[in-house]
Amino acid sequence: MTDANSAIVTYSPAYTIVPTYDCFNRCTYCNFRTNPGESPWLTLSAAAEILKRLKNEKVCEILILSGEVHPNSPQRQTWFQRIYDLCALALAMGFLPHTNAGPLSFAEMQKLKNVNVSMGLMLEQLTPALLKTVHRQAPSKVPELRLQQLQWSGELQIPFTTGLLLGIGETADDCWETVEAISHIHQSYHHIQEVILQPHSPGNQQKFDAPPFDPHQLPAVISKARQILPAEITIQIPPNLVKDEQWLLACIEAGARDLGGIGPIDEVNPDYPHIQEQELKEILQPARWELVPRLPVYPQFDSWLSKELQIVVSHWRKIFTSTSVL
Numbered sequence: 001m002t003d004a005n006s007a008i009v010t011y012s013p014a015y016t017i018v019p020t021y022d023c024f025n026r027c028t029y030c031n032f033r034t035n036p037g038e039s040p041w042l043t044l045s046a047a048a049e050i051l052k053r054l055k056n057e058k059v060c061e062i063l064i065l066s067g068e069v070h071p072n073s074p075q076r077q078t079w080f081q082r083i084y085d086l087c088a089l090a091l092a093m094g095f096l097p098h099t100n101a102g103p104l105s106f107a108e109m110q111k112l113k114n115v116n117v118s119m120g121l122m123l124e125q126l127t128p129a130l131l132k133t134v135h136r137q138a139p140s141k142v143p144e145l146r147l148q149q150l151q152w153s154g155e156l157q158i159p160f161t162t163g164l165l166l167g168i169g170e171t172a173d174d175c176w177e178t179v180e181a182i183s184h185i186h187q188s189y190h191h192i193q194e195v196i197l198q199p200h201s202p203g204n205q206q207k208f209d210a211p212p213f214d215p216h217q218l219p220a221v222i223s224k225a226r227q228i229l230p231a232e233i234t235i236q237i238p239p240n241l242v243k244d245e246q247w248l249l250a251c252i253e254a255g256a257r258d259l260g261g262i263g264p265i266d267e268v269n270p271d272y273p274h275i276q277e278q279e280l281k282e283i284l285q286p287a288r289w290e291l292v293p294r295l296p297v298y299p300q301f302d303s304w305l306s307k308e309l310q311i312v313v314s315h316w317r318k319i320f321t322s323t324s325v326l
């Protein structure tokens with residue numbers, strides 16, 4: 001948890017590994033997917049090469065971010081095993097894996113818990129109206145399916161990150177209902193560590209012809225979400241999608257306290273380069289905000305992890321020991 005009254009803003013030094021861009025959904029705002037069969041899957045040896053290069057950099061989180069294979073596809077098991085093996089490899093090399101690969105079965109989540117320090121899935125928006133528009137060809141964006149993931153992660157004691165995608169056709173009331181649903185489910189399991197508020201930011205690949213969510217509205221959204229969400233849930237915003245420095249500061253003033261994973265590429269929004277650590281510090285410091293790195297698992301969840309995972313986590317906590325939130 002990051003104290004909303006403190007002057008600390010966190011980020012995760014991260015690198016995103018993509019097992020495959022292939023995805024059977026066709027969300028019209030997507031700038032990530034390829035058609036199934038179009039992009040080769042990442043091999044373990046190629047991943048090992050990437051991870052070896054990262055050993056000398058200050059990267060602790062490996063975000064495993066994948067396009068989805070249909071649950072009934074004959075390729076599902078191979079896809080899942082590749083994700084599992086990539087997590088296990090990253091872990092064995094001393095990194096902290098966090099997987100976001102769309103809706104999973106209970107058994108898949110249970111297995112991935114062994115090789116992930118936390119996991120994530122955006123709720124985006126719960127209104128079923130979007131199934132007729134941006135999610136018309138996206139079967140895994142059925143709201144109940146995604147809410148069920150939040151429930152299962154709670155039952156399995158998996159520290160979880162979720163969030164909203166803003167500006168994809170929802171009303172303001174839809175937005176608050178989604179935030180309230182997150183708050184409600186958290187009160188049963190106390191497992192949500194962060195909620196991301198992500199403004200829709202058009203990219204070159206997408207078909208959805210709509211303006212970006214106005215980042216100038218973000219502070220008000222953050223402020224209201226902060227009132228709805230329990231204090232122990234941190235609000236995260238992606239700084240590369242809030243171009244204006246003053247409005248980034250306004251978002252922090254409104255209650256956002258985390259800037260998410262910062263790495264070379266934002267795979268979900270490849271047209272919006274990440275702002276790197278030094279530049280972020282230069283924006284935050286004059287306003288007396290201190291930017292500090294964090295792990296992809298918050299300290300209050302360490303006891304939920306296996307002994308093997310706890311050893312790697314504790315190693316990273318020692319490395320980042322100079323910071324008070326780790």
Ligand code: SF4
Nearest residue numbers: 023025026027030033
């Ligand atoms: S947004 Fe995610 S689920 Fe939707 S098409 Fe893109 S990769 Fe697939």
